[in-house]
Amino acid sequence: MNKAPKPSVTSFQYLTVISGVLFANGIMSLPRVVASDAGRSAWLVVLAVGLVMSGITLLADKLASEFPSQDAAEWPKLLLGPILGRVWMSVYGLRAIALCLLTAQLYAGNLSLRLLHETPTYVFAIIILTLSLMAVLARIPGFTRYSEAAFFLSMPLILFVVIPFTKGNSVHLLPLIGDKPAEDLFKGALAASYSYSGFDFLWFVYPYLQHKASSKLWASGAVLLATGVYTFVTATAVMFFGIEKLNIIFLPTLSILSGIEVVFFERIDSLMMFVWLSTIVTTAASQLYTATRLTQGMSSRLSFAKTAALLSGLLLIMAINDIPIRQAVAFSDMFGVFDLSFIISSLLLFLFLASLRKGKGGTSPEK
Amino acid sequence: MDNLWDKIIGLFGEADPANNNQQPEIRMRGYKGNLAFLRETFGNAHDFCVREFRLGGDGHKVSVVYINHLADPSRIAEEVIMPMASFINMAESPQAKSRPPLAKQLLSSSDLKEITDLKQAETLLLDGWALILIEGLNPVLAVVAHASPGRAVSTAETETTIFGPKQAFVETSAINLALLRQKIKTSKLKVEAFTMGTKTTTKVLLIYIDEIAPDNMVDEARERLSQVEVDELMDSSYLESLMGFGSLSPFPQALYTERPDRVAGNLLEGRVAILVDGSPEALVLPVGFADLFQVAGDYYGRSLSVTLVRALRVLAFFLATTLPALYAALVSFNYEILPTDLTIPVASFRTGIPFPPAIEVFLMLLIVDILQEGATRLPTKVGQTVGVVGGFVLGQAIIQAGLVSPLLLIAIAISLIGSFAMPNYRVIGLVRILRYALLLGGSVLSGVGIMAVWVAIIIHMASIEVLGVPYLRPLAPLRMASMGDFIYRRPYINKPTGSKDNEQGT
Numbered sequence: 001m002n003k004a005p006k007p008s009v010t011s012f013q014y015l016t017v018i019s020g021v022l023f024a025n026g027i028m029s030l031p032r033v034v035a036s037d038a039g040r041s042a043w044l045v046v047l048a049v050g051l052v053m054s055g056i057t058l059l060a061d062k063l064a065s066e067f068p069s070q071d072a073a074e075w076p077k078l079l080l081g082p083i084l085g086r087v088w089m090s091v092y093g094l095r096a097i098a099l100c101l102l103t104a105q106l107y108a109g110n111l112s113l114r115l116l117h118e119t120p121t122y123v124f125a126i127i128i129l130t131l132s133l134m135a136v137l138a139r140i141p142g143f144t145r146y147s148e149a150a151f152f153l154s155m156p157l158i159l160f161v162v163i164p165f166t167k168g169n170s171v172h173l174l175p176l177i178g179d180k181p182a183e184d185l186f187k188g189a190l191a192a193s194y195s196y197s198g199f200d201f202l203w204f205v206y207p208y209l210q211h212k213a214s215s216k217l218w219a220s221g222a223v224l225l226a227t228g229v230y231t232f233v234t235a236t237a238v239m240f241f242g243i244e245k246l247n248i249i250f251l252p253t254l255s256i257l258s259g260i261e262v263v264f265f266e267r268i269d270s271l272m273m274f275v276w277l278s279t280i281v282t283t284a285a286s287q288l289y290t291a292t293r294l295t296q297g298m299s300s301r302l303s304f305a306k307t308a309a310l311l312s313g314l315l316l317i318m319a320i321n322d323i324p325i326r327q328a329v330a331f332s333d334m335f336g337v338f339d340l341s342f343i344i345s346s347l348l349l350f351l352f353l354a355s356l357r358k359g360k361g362g363t364s365p366e367k
Numbered sequence: 368m369d370n371l372w373d374k375i376i377g378l379f380g381e382a383d384p385a386n387n388n389q390q391p392e393i394r395m396r397g398y399k400g401n402l403a404f405l406r407e408t409f410g411n412a413h414d415f416c417v418r419e420f421r422l423g424g425d426g427h428k429v430s431v432v433y434i435n436h437l438a439d440p441s442r443i444a445e446e447v448i449m450p451m452a453s454f455i456n457m458a459e460s461p462q463a464k465s466r467p468p469l470a471k472q473l474l475s476s477s478d479l480k481e482i483t484d485l486k487q488a489e490t491l492l493l494d495g496w497a498l499i500l501i502e503g504l505n506p507v508l509a510v511v512a513h514a515s516p517g518r519a520v521s522t523a524e525t526e527t528t529i530f531g532p533k534q535a536f537v538e539t540s541a542i543n544l545a546l547l548r549q550k551i552k553t554s555k556l557k558v559e560a561f562t563m564g565t566k567t568t569t570k571v572l573l574i575y576i577d578e579i580a581p582d583n584m585v586d587e588a589r590e591r592l593s594q595v596e597v598d599e600l601m602d603s604s605y606l607e608s609l610m611g612f613g614s615l616s617p618f619p620q621a622l623y624t625e626r627p628d629r630v631a632g633n634l635l636e637g638r639v640a641i642l643v644d645g646s647p648e649a650l651v652l653p654v655g656f657a658d659l660f661q662v663a664g665d666y667y668g669r670s671l672s673v674t675l676v677r678a679l680r681v682l683a684f685f686l687a688t689t690l691p692a693l694y695a696a697l698v699s700f701n702y703e704i705l706p707t708d709l710t711i712p713v714a715s716f717r718t719g720i721p722f723p724p725a726i727e728v729f730l731m732l733l734i735v736d737i738l739q740e741g742a743t744r745l746p747t748k749v750g751q752t753v754g755v756v757g758g759f760v761l762g763q764a765i766i767q768a769g770l771v772s773p774l775l776l777i778a779i780a781i782s783l784i785g786s787f788a789m790p791n792y793r794v795i796g797l798v799r800i801l802r803y804a805l806l807l808g809g810s811v812l813s814g815v816g817i818m819a820v821w822v823a824i825i826i827h828m829a830s831i832e833v834l835g836v837p838y839l840r841p842l843a844p845l846r847m848a849s850m851g852d853f854i855y856r857r858p859y860i861n862k863p864t865g866s867k868d869n870e871q872g873t
Contacts, residue, residue, distance in 0.1 A: 010844045111815060116700065119812065127812070127819050134823060138830035141837075145829035148843040150822075266706045274814035278822050 004069035008141040009208040011218045016151040017144050017282070018057075018202055018222035023154070023229070024103055024276070024283035026195030026336075028110065029329060030230055031237035031252040038188025039180040039243055040173055043235035045188045046195075050227020053196045054220045060199065060347055061219040064206035066354040072203035072290075073297030079353040086298050088346065093294035095339060099197055100287035101315055102332055104128040107280045109325030110251060115270055125319035128277070128284050133312040135285035136292060137305060140208045143285060150278035157272050158229055161236050164256040168239025194336025195230060199223060200343050201286040204293060250325075288312060393485035398502040402430055404485055405492070409434075416440070418448060428502040437495040439514035447497055447510055478511035490568055520546065525791070526626050528664030535625040540572055540644040543627070547574065547640075550631035555579070561592050564600040570644040571600070574630075579637045584834045588639045588652060603646040612652075612833060617800040619793045620833050622651040622658055629663040639834070653833030655840050657853050659797075660684070662790040670858040677854045680788055687785030688801040691728045692809030692817050694778045698724040700813035716772040725810030727771050731779045732806065734761070736799065739783070 009017075026033070035042035067075040072092070077085035108124035135143050180188075202219055209215055237252040249255050258269040265271050292308040323331075396404060402417070409415040414435040421428055431447055433440070480496075482488045483506050488498055495513035520542065523535035536543045544558060555578060561571040573592055575585050591610040600606070607621040608614035624630060625648050630640045633651045641650040660680045665673045698717060702710050720727060738757035742750040758780075766773050786798040801824065808816030831838035841849035851857035 012845050013843075116813060116815065123812070124815065127815070131819060131822050131826065134826045134830075138826055141832075142826070142830035145837055145839055145843040146826050148845065149825050149829060149839060152842070153825075261706065264706070264709075265704055267701075267704045270701060270704045270814065274818045277815060277818045278825070281822055281826075 005140070005207045007208060007210040009144045009205055009210060011209070011211050011214055013144040013148050014202070014205060014209060014215060015218045015222040015225070017147040017205055017286070018199055018219060019226045020147045020151050020279055020282040021198040021201050021286045022196060022223070022226040022283075024107075024279040025099075025197050026192075026332070027230065027233060028251045028253045028276075030192065030195050031234040032246055032249060033191045033194075033329075033333065034188045034234060035238060035243055035246050036188075037180070037184050037191055039184070040175065040238060041177055041180060041185060042188060042238055043173070043231050044176065045185055046192050046234045047227060047231045049189045049192045049196070050223065050230060053199065054223040054227065056344060056347065057199050057202070057219050057223045058216050059351060060202055060343075061206070061216045063347060063351050063354060064203050065212060065215065066351075066358075067207075068212060069207050071207050071293060072200070073293040075354075076350070077297070079350055079357060089294045089297050091342070092346070093291045093298075095342060096287040096290040096294065097311070097315065098335065099339070100129075100132070100284045100291065101125075101318055102328065102335060103280060103283045103287070104132075104315075104319060105323050105328045106325070106332060107276070108319075109323070109328055110254075111273060113325055114251070114254070115273060121322045122320045126316055128280055129288075129312050129315050129319060131277075131281045132285035132288045133308060135281060136289045136308045136312075139304075140205060140289075143289065144205065144208070146285075147282045150282050154275050154279045157268070157275055158233075160257055160260055160268050160272075161233055161253075163260050164240045165232070165236040168236055169242075170239055172239050172242045173235065190337050190340075191333055192230075192336075193340040194332050196223070196226070197336055197339045198283055198286060200347075201290060204286075204290060288315070392487075395483055395485060395505045395507070397505060398428065398430075398500055401485060401488075401500050401507055402432070405432055405488070405498070408489055409492075418443070420448070427504075430500040431497055432492065432500065433497040433512060434492055434495070436514055437493065438497050438512040442514070443497045443510075443512045446512065447499065480509040482507045482509050493568060523625050526624060526629070526663055528662070528667060530667035531664060532626070532628045534627055536627060536642075536647045536649060538645050538647050540570055540642045540646075543642050543647075543649065544572060544574070546627040547631055547634075550627055551576065551634060556634070559589065561595075563592075563595050563597060565598050567599045567601065569600040571606070572642040573639060574634065574642065575639040576634050576637075579635065580639055581637060581835075584637075584653070584836070585639060587834050588641075592641070600643065601645065603641060603643040603648050603650045606641060606643065606650055613831060616827065616831065617797050618656070618828065618831065618838070619659065619797065620652075620654065620831065620838070622654040623648045623791070623793065624651060624663070625649075626663050632663075632666060653836040655833070655836065655838050656828055657841065659794050660790060660854075661852075665856055670856050673856045674854060677856065680790065681854060683785035683788035684794075684798065685785075687782045687789070687798045689805055689817065689821075690778050690782045690785070691732060691775075691802060692805035692820075693814075694775060695725045695728045695806060696809035696813040696817055699810065704814070713772075713774055716774050719769050720772055721770070724775075725806070727775055728779075728806055728810075731765075731771055731775060732802065735779055735783055 030046070031042065034045055038045040067078075070078075073089065076088050076092075079085065080088055104125040105121065107128065108121040111124050112119060112121045135146050138146060199222075202215075206212070206215065233253050233256075237246055237256055240256050241249060241252065246252055254269040254272060257272055258267060260268040262268065288308065288311060291311050292304060295307050295311065296302050296304060393404070395401060406415070406417075412434075414437075416433050416435050418431040419428065429451065431443060433443055480491070482491065482498070485507075488507050488509065491509045492498055495511070496509045497512040499508040499510060501508070518537055520534055520537055522533040526535075534546060536546065548556065553576070555576050557575055557577050559573040561573065563569050563571050571592065573585075573588060575588075588610075592606075595606070595609045597605070597609060600609075604623065607619075612620040622629075622633070627649075630649045630651060634640055638654075639652050641652070643650070660677055665677065668676075697705055698713060702714070705713065717724070722730065735757075738753065738761075742753045742757070744750075745753060762776055762780075765771050766776060782802065786795050786802075789795050789798060801820075804824075805817055805820050808818075808820035810816070812819065825839075828838050829843060837844060840846055841853055
């Protein structure tokens with residue numbers, strides 16, 4: 001039995017790593033994806049989904065707190081038994097690999113589409129995966145420090161959205177409710193789910209938290225922060241473009257930034273794309289870390305560094321096949337629904353089993 | 368004569384029982400054997416000196432052995448040979464027996480050792496001691512006789528400040544320690560000595576303030592120092608790598624300073640300092656990225672002006688590292704990012720330039736770095752001339768020849784001046800490495816390449832911990848309490864100094 005992990009992650013880092021993982025996924029296309037189903041109420045749908053997700057995050061944090069010194073590569077075996085636990089970890093690991101690859105491919109596709117047309121998509125994907133491996137090898141203490149720095153780096157750019165918000169027409173938001181049937185609003189909510197993929201990474205960070213007592217506050221705060229940004233961006237996009245135009249703009253978040261001009265940069269959207277790499281790496285690395293730990297969880301003799309290198313190598317090979325950006329976006333929509341269903345059902349099941357078992361152990365992650 | 372001899376034997380007392388329990392590395396071989404061993408060991412080097420004489424004229428043979436210039440011959444004559452000579456005269460006089468105990472009078476040196484191990488004798492000889500070999504007395508006597516070949520304490524040369532103290536360390540660790548003790552007059556200033564280098568046997572001092580420096584930090588520093596195994600240790604700069612602090616990382620992970628006031632300030636903040644005999648620079652641990660932008664003078668100026676200067680240094684760092692890469696990226700790939708008013712002159716200046724932007728920038732950086740290196744190695748006045756010739760004449764000629772764009776020259780000049788705004792030469796070296804890495808990223812993949820390199824740099828910095836303290840503090844992890852000495856330097860207030868800055872575990 002190994003000793004518990006050194007408590008090295010601050011509460012603020014807990015917030016930045018969770019919100020950082022969320023931000024990368026979907027913020028660029030979220031307004032269009034939701035508005036195409038939910039219409040003018042898109043921003044309200046995003047807000048509602050965010051509030052629900054915030055509650056789910058509280059539950060996820062509660063599950064983590066049942067095993068204060070173990071991560072999600074360890075407690076599934078305790079709750080489901082060695083065989084079922086490994087089966088669950090296999091599915092969860094595959095889902096992490098898919099999310100990692102999808103995150104890299106979506107960003108790479110967007111870059112090829114908007115900025116560097118002649119560079120093959122896989123070049124960017126390989127860069128993202130290489131940087132993600134670096135971040136994973138920094139382990140949780142180093143990775144959370146990186147995600148905190150990335151948060152400081154990318155968040156100020158979001159503030160530029162304030163400029164188009166002031167130029168937008170609020171008439172496009174009216175009526176606030178009632179322009180679409182409830183069924184469409186629900187579809188819009190499901191479409192928004194991909195933007196919340198990855199919040200479960202907190203299961204791997206929790207054992208390293210310095211102040212576990214206040215973790216719920218910071219975890220739900222992270223999701224609420226992401227929800228605030230998503231809602232604001234969605235409302236801005238609806239106001240700026242109107243619903244009809246918004247439905248045909250592929251990456252509305254970037255498009256609303258493209259009209260902003262500052263002293264040295266005429267295209268803030270391009271700058272945003274460059275800087276967004278730091279957030280993309282946070283998400284991709286979190287999923288690579290998840291997959292690495294889960295692989296380790298299935299076979300305790302595997303070393304962390306070698307497993308991470310092996311998995312990133314496999315991902316590099318997979319990334320060489322260019323996926324057209326529109327296919328990647330379509331896949332991400334489906335993935336978001338699957339991901340949310342899988343995570344929420346697992347969460348509820350584990351909480352139930354944990355309440356039955358009330359077992360607490362003390363093995364260390366990252367052997 | 369025998370009576371005198373007994374007194375001499377008694378003079379030095381019994382050998383230390385503790386030493387007797389230790390097995391000597393090289394056993395004593397008697398007077399002739401010991402002398403022969405030392406002569407053979409030093410190969411009759413020209414600075415290996417042996418002064419031979421007899422006790423009481425035709426009495427026992429005595430040899431005083433020392434290394435010239437390491438030991439002071441006049442001091443040896445005054446403190447060793449003359450007292451022994453007067454002792455002989457005194458012993459032969461009728462009043463000799465009524466004299467006070469001889470032990471106190473024979474040698475005036477305060478530091479006297481009895482050596483039973485020839486290896487230790489060799490080490491002491493190399494440390495400036497004189498050895499006294501007496502026929503019939505198997506142990507060798509060692510007396511301290513250090514010469515003072517080092518320079519006197521002078522003003523700082525590489526870390527000059529307008530305000531504040533001017534003293535700088537010298538090459539003698541004992542003097543450097545005294546300079547620190549003058550600043551921190553407390554018995555809690557602890558000093559632990561280590562000897563490193565099988566060939567150089569260099570003295571290394573680990574210094575910290577008890578109850579301020581965290582115990583785990585001191586323990587780790589001690590552990591790392593005790594694990595150093597090396598043949599030679601010539602300077603404190605060897606230790607950073609030898610102690611395992613990122614020998615392959617471009618980022619300095621220790622602070623090198625020649626200023627006692629700066630070391631004292633860091634010790635009071637809970638850090639540890641390492642002094643190496645022979646090195647005029649102390650090593651301070653742990654340091655972070657933020658510390659690279661601070662200089663000693665920051666603590667003697669007004670808070671707001673210091674804050675402004677620090678902010679300028681950070682800006683200069685980013686300009687110095689990123690501006691050439693940004694030029695290459697924007698001109699090669701993404702003209703559209705620049706405002707239209709700027710795009711037109713950039714494009715017009717590029718007309719007729721035979722090289723692609725990346726090669727253009729790379730060549731200019733290469734020329735500038737060669738000039739810089741050349742000027743550094745030359746005497747001051749010649750160096751200035753080279754700078755002027757390189758900067759103005761060569762730059763003008765290159766533009767007139769149409770080899771590079773004037774805008775690039777401006778970007779390179781800003782980058783170069785930015786690097787000179789860095790507080791020390793080690794950071795300038797870091798800037799140089801990052802500049803080329805970023806240029807490569809920007810040349811190949813535009814802004815994405817630059818960002819990818821920056822992300823790699825941040826991940827690398829995030830993964831560094833020096834003695835348990837994260838390199839990116841106080842930014843990541845964010846520590847508002849430490850922000851008062853990051854870019855903003857808070858004014859001095861009536862508050863006791865603590866070690867909060869170095870809290871562990873983050």
